[in-house]
Amino acid sequence: xxxxxxxxxxxxxxxxxxxxxxxxxxxxxxxxxxxxxxxxxxxxxxxxxxxxxxxxxxxxxxxxxxxxxxxxxxxxxxxxxxxxxxxxxxxxxxxxxxxxxxxxxxxxxxxxxxxxxxxxxxxxxxxxxxxxxxxxxxxxxxxxxxxxxxxxxxxxxxxxxxxxxxxxxxxxxxxxxxxxxxxxxxxxxxxxxxxxxxxxxxxxxxxxxxxxxxxxxxxxxxxxxxxxxxxxxxxxxxxxxxxxxxxxxxxxxxxxxxxxxxxxxxxxxxxxxxxxxxxxxxxxxxxxxxxxxxxxxxxxxxxxxxxxxxxxxxxxxxxxxxxxxx
Amino acid sequence: xxxxxxxxxxxxxxxxxxxxxxxxxxxxxxxxxxxxxxxxxxxxxxxxxxxxxxxxxxxxxxxxxxxxxxxxxxxxxxxxxxxxxxxxxxxxxxxxxxxxxxxxxxxxxxxxxxxxxxxxxxxxxxxxxxxxxxxxxxxxxxxxxxxxxxxxxxxxxxxxxxxxxxxxxxxxxxxxxxxxxxxxxxxxxxxxxxxxxxxxxxxxxxxxxxxxxxxxxxxxxxxxxxxxxxxxxxxxxxxxxxxxxxxxxxxxxxxxxxxxxxxxxxxxxxxxxxxxxxxxxxxxxxxxxxxxxxxxxxxxxxxxxxxxxxxxxxxxxxxxxxxxxxxxxxxxxxxxxxxxxxxxxxxxxxxxxxxxxxxxxxxxxxxxxxxxxxxxxxxxxxxxxxxxxxxxxxxxxxxxxxxxx
Numbered sequence: 001x002x003x004x005x006x007x008x009x010x011x012x013x014x015x016x017x018x019x020x021x022x023x024x025x026x027x028x029x030x031x032x033x034x035x036x037x038x039x040x041x042x043x044x045x046x047x048x049x050x051x052x053x054x055x056x057x058x059x060x061x062x063x064x065x066x067x068x069x070x071x072x073x074x075x076x077x078x079x080x081x082x083x084x085x086x087x088x089x090x091x092x093x094x095x096x097x098x099x100x101x102x103x104x105x106x107x108x109x110x111x112x113x114x115x116x117x118x119x120x121x122x123x124x125x126x127x128x129x130x131x132x133x134x135x136x137x138x139x140x141x142x143x144x145x146x147x148x149x150x151x152x153x154x155x156x157x158x159x160x161x162x163x164x165x166x167x168x169x170x171x172x173x174x175x176x177x178x179x180x181x182x183x184x185x186x187x188x189x190x191x192x193x194x195x196x197x198x199x200x201x202x203x204x205x206x207x208x209x210x211x212x213x214x215x216x217x218x219x220x221x222x223x224x225x226x227x228x229x230x231x232x233x234x235x236x237x238x239x240x241x242x243x244x245x246x247x248x249x250x251x252x253x254x255x256x257x258x259x260x261x262x263x264x265x266x267x268x269x270x271x272x273x274x275x276x277x278x279x280x281x282x283x284x285x286x287x288x289x290x291x292x293x294x295x296x297x298x299x300x301x302x303x304x305x306x307x308x309x310x311x312x313x314x315x316x317x318x319x320x321x322x323x324x325x326x
Numbered sequence: 327x328x329x330x331x332x333x334x335x336x337x338x339x340x341x342x343x344x345x346x347x348x349x350x351x352x353x354x355x356x357x358x359x360x361x362x363x364x365x366x367x368x369x370x371x372x373x374x375x376x377x378x379x380x381x382x383x384x385x386x387x388x389x390x391x392x393x394x395x396x397x398x399x400x401x402x403x404x405x406x407x408x409x410x411x412x413x414x415x416x417x418x419x420x421x422x423x424x425x426x427x428x429x430x431x432x433x434x435x436x437x438x439x440x441x442x443x444x445x446x447x448x449x450x451x452x453x454x455x456x457x458x459x460x461x462x463x464x465x466x467x468x469x470x471x472x473x474x475x476x477x478x479x480x481x482x483x484x485x486x487x488x489x490x491x492x493x494x495x496x497x498x499x500x501x502x503x504x505x506x507x508x509x510x511x512x513x514x515x516x517x518x519x520x521x522x523x524x525x526x527x528x529x530x531x532x533x534x535x536x537x538x539x540x541x542x543x544x545x546x547x548x549x550x551x552x553x554x555x556x557x558x559x560x561x562x563x564x565x566x567x568x569x570x571x572x573x574x575x576x577x578x579x580x581x582x583x584x585x586x587x588x589x590x591x592x593x594x595x596x597x598x599x600x601x602x603x604x605x606x607x608x609x610x611x612x613x614x615x616x617x618x619x620x621x622x623x624x625x626x627x628x629x630x631x632x633x634x635x636x637x638x639x640x641x642x643x644x645x646x647x648x649x650x651x652x653x654x655x656x657x658x659x660x661x662x663x664x665x666x667x668x669x670x671x672x673x674x675x676x677x678x679x680x681x682x683x684x685x686x687x688x689x690x691x692x693x694x695x696x697x698x699x700x701x702x703x704x705x706x707x708x709x710x711x712x713x714x715x716x717x718x719x720x721x722x723x724x725x726x727x728x729x730x731x
Contacts, residue, residue, distance in 0.1 A: 057369035
């Protein structure tokens with residue numbers, strides 16, 4: 001390992017370093033930070049209420065670290081939106097934001113659109129399916145940004161036990177990271193391989209950086225961010241925080257396969273974009289799985305969203321709202 | 327489909343109650359009582375519930391409580407070697423008397439998955455949430471409310487986050503605290519989760535016993551296999567069931583569970599039986615325990631089995647006479663807040679204080695249920711439960727002063 005490659009390890013923290021919430025609030029005031037928290041949701045009624053209540057009570061009411069909590073929903077068919085609003089979040093439908101730009105179903109789409117409705121100059125994104133939410137998930141991510149002006153993007157990492165209906169087993173999550181993303185980063189971007197969980201759904205960043213990043217509307221959003229930040233701002237803009245443990249639904253292998261497809265598409269697009277590899281063949285559009293019907297294998301083709309949204313700062317309506325002087 | 331209809335109806339009434347609640351004026355002594363305090367009770371109960379239990383002297387849970395109290399700006403936080411944490415709020419009038427409010431910090435039903443709380447629009451669901459976590463959170467928020475609003479009562483208050491540490495016949499942690507306490511406890515209030523509206527009219531005492539039986543080991547297909555643990559325990563259950571206990575007087579013996587053997591193919595040479603004894607009379611309770619134990623030992627001797635009788639827990643019979651001014655006050659508070667009062671007669675941990683001559687009452691903060699597969703509390707009544715606690719404190723302190731000789 002070269003000193004440069006391992007630099008990210010020097011910006012690897014434990015959440016307990018930022019547990020003095022009063023200190024963070026004071027830092028926030030001193031720096032004039034406005035901090036927004038957004039949850040991208042699709043049918044998360046089982047967990048969203050608790051996530052909002054715990055974070056709002058601790059980090060808005062008791063310690064005013066967060067200025068707003070917003071849910072960006074992809075058309076949930078359960079009671080996600082009603083519960084979220086009941087516990088005090090502002091709820092937006094993704095399709096109603098930037099209507100003229102159309103709408104796509106995917107987490108990345110919701111994150112991109114959230115930039116248009118959130119007020120903050122620090123943005124925090126937390127997945128909505130966490131069963132053991134705690135304030136550390138937010139203050140752990142915000143802490144490095146408030147302490148160190150050189151850091152622009154903070155990823156959470158954690159132990160990920162596999163949850164069944166009745167038990168929690170030892171760590172078994174992070175399969176796509178270890179089997180796909182870490183080998184790819186090791187091959188092409190070794191500095192990024194020092195991220196413990198590059199695909200974690202909990203991260204925070206400065207608006208002035210986020211608004212310059214393209215967003216994959218689907219599974220590749222985190223991978224795209226990291227490679228873009230690496231190229232545009234350098235790995236020194238990154239930090240990561242240990243959040244101990246995250247309990248959430250684990251996905252089936254079939255779902256992970258589609259996720260890997262989306263990530264690979266984004267990855268190869270980035271290699272191409274930055275001239276790091278010339279692909280002489282056009283990437284195909286469909287993820288192909290096989291199912292067995294009556295003893296016969298049948299192909300199942302899925303179109304996995306891989307469209308890229310441009311950096312939001314390129315949108316006129318965004319510039320009018322957030323950079324009216326330009 | 328039916329579940330969806332029931333859920334929709336339930337939500338309609340919850341929304342109506344919420345709307346009515348928001349319209350009611352909310353103050354205590356002229357200070358606004360804001361909804362955020364209720365949210366803090368729920369949020370803290372959720373976070374507390376998910377802390378593993380037990381840990382040594384419940385230190386993990388104790389640390390959470392201490393940190394919280396420090397965040398409220400409370401500096402004089404006391405702990406002892408038994409896992410108890412407490413704070414004092416001086417009364418407006420100088421006195422050596424204290425009013426003790428306590429909540430239990432253990433979670434006997436904790437599991438890493440089961441204790442992860444799930445919140446719906448109107449319930450909090452998770453193992454331990456009803457029993458202890460809501461009680462602890464309510465006491466924490468009471469501390470916050472008193473501290474932030476500079477509210478004091480005439481008498482000194484002690485808020486005790488108690489590690490009851492039930493072991494056999496003793497609640498070691500609580501008794502340890504009480505034995506070391508320097509000062510007179512005027513009365514006590516046990517803050518718990520799910521018994522909003524319940525008023526102990528005649529607190530029963532109980533013993534919970536585990537009877538372990540062992541016989542000689544044999545093979546299933548032996549020609550003369552001998553006495554098994556199943557036979558011994560069944561015989562015990564049968565004989566105890568035949569004794570005519572004074573049910574009219576509230577005396578009850580219940581065989582709660584019998585477990586013996588390893589299953590098919592194995593001779594059941596070991597097993598245990600759990601039984602519980604209830605009575606509203608101390609002499610009857612002790613006589614029942616003595617009789618049951620003697621019967622069990624006699625059967626074991628006759629059948630050639632080894633027997634061990636362990637006391638899992640003991641709660642003494644309560645004293646409704648010394649509690650009367652508290653229960654009367656609670657009843658009037660319920661009437662004013664339109665809480666449906668239910669007179670109940672069950673074992674109550676406040677009887678431990680009664681046995682030391684201290685009047686005590688249990689106050690439930692909300693409604694809920696504890697079943698084998700699910701434990702939950704309702705969110706909407708928590709605000710009323712908290713106001714009930716404040717009003718009970720104020721009026722009980724006034725009444726106690728009047729009754730003092």
